[in-house]
Amino acid sequence: MKVKILRRQSAASEPYWETFEYDGPAENSVAGVLDYINYHDDIKNDEGENTARIGWECSCLQGVCGACAMVINGVPALACETFLKDLKSDTLELRPLSKFPAVRDLMTDRSLIHENLTKTNVYIGEYNPSSDKDHAHQYTAAKCLKCGLCLEVCPNYVNGKNFFGAVFANDCYLVASRNKNKAQEIKKNYAKHFGSGCSKSLSCMDVCPMNIPTIASMAKLNRSE
Numbered sequence: 001m002k003v004k005i006l007r008r009q010s011a012a013s014e015p016y017w018e019t020f021e022y023d024g025p026a027e028n029s030v031a032g033v034l035d036y037i038n039y040h041d042d043i044k045n046d047e048g049e050n051t052a053r054i055g056w057e058c059s060c061l062q063g064v065c066g067a068c069a070m071v072i073n074g075v076p077a078l079a080c081e082t083f084l085k086d087l088k089s090d091t092l093e094l095r096p097l098s099k100f101p102a103v104r105d106l107m108t109d110r111s112l113i114h115e116n117l118t119k120t121n122v123y124i125g126e127y128n129p130s131s132d133k134d135h136a137h138q139y140t141a142a143k144c145l146k147c148g149l150c151l152e153v154c155p156n157y158v159n160g161k162n163f164f165g166a167v168f169a170n171d172c173y174l175v176a177s178r179n180k181n182k183a184q185e186i187k188k189n190y191a192k193h194f195g196s197g198c199s200k201s202l203s204c205m206d207v208c209p210m211n212i213p214t215i216a217s218m219a220k221l222n223r224s225e
C-alpha cells in the first residue's frame with residue numbers, strides 16, 4: 001500500500017509530500033501503519049531514499065486521549081481508531097489538521113482549545129449535584145476529548161479567535177448545568193463565542209469520535225434559566 005504523507009520539518013518550513021511503501025499487516029490501524037514505518041532504523045521513502053522519522057502524536061492508542069487526530073483520506077479522524085480494512089482504498093493519504101498551527105509533519109498545536117476555555121471561565125469548579133434528568137447527557141458531553149476534529153470540519157471555525165466551536169458549546173453546557181453560580185456568565189460567553197457564529201451545519205457531530213450530540217447540548221443550554 002502507498003502511504004502519502006504531507007510533511008514539514010518545522011513550523012516555519014514549507015510542506016511537501018512524501019510517499020512510503022507499507023508492507024505490514026492489513027489489519028493495522030493508521031496509527032499502526034505510522035508506527036510500523038517509524039520502527040525501522042533506516043526509514044526509506046518509496047524511492048529508496050533515507051528520510052526522517054514521521055512526526056505524529058499519540059498517547060493511549062485506544063481512542064481516549066485525542067492526540068492522534070489528523071486528516072485521513074480527506075476525512076478528519078483519529079489515527080488509532082481508523083483501520084485500513086475500513087478505508088476501502090488501496091492508498092492512504094495523511095495530512096495534519098489544517099485549522100491549527102503546524103508543528104511538524106502530522107503534529108499541530110491545539111493549545112488554543114484549552115486557552116479559550118480557560119479565558120472564558122469554562123471549567124466546572126464548585127458544582128451542584130446533577131439532577132437525574134440531565135445526568136445522562138452531562139456524562140456524554142463530558143466525554144469530549146478536545147481532539148479538534150469538530151473544529152477541523154466546521155465551516156464557521158477559522159482561527160479560534162472569536163468563534164470557539166462545538167468543543168466550547170459542549171463544555172459551556174456542562175459547566176452551566178453543573179455550577180449554577182456560573183450559569184449566567186457562561187451563557188453570555190456561549191452566546192458571544194458560539195451562538196452568534198454557528199450556522200448549524202452540524203458537521204461537528206459527523207466526525208466526533210465520542211458521538212457527542214452537540215445539538216442536544218445547544219438545546220439544553222438555550223432552554224436553561
Ligand code: FES
Binds near residue numbers: 066081
Ligand atoms: S492515541 Fe489516543 S486517541 Fe488515538
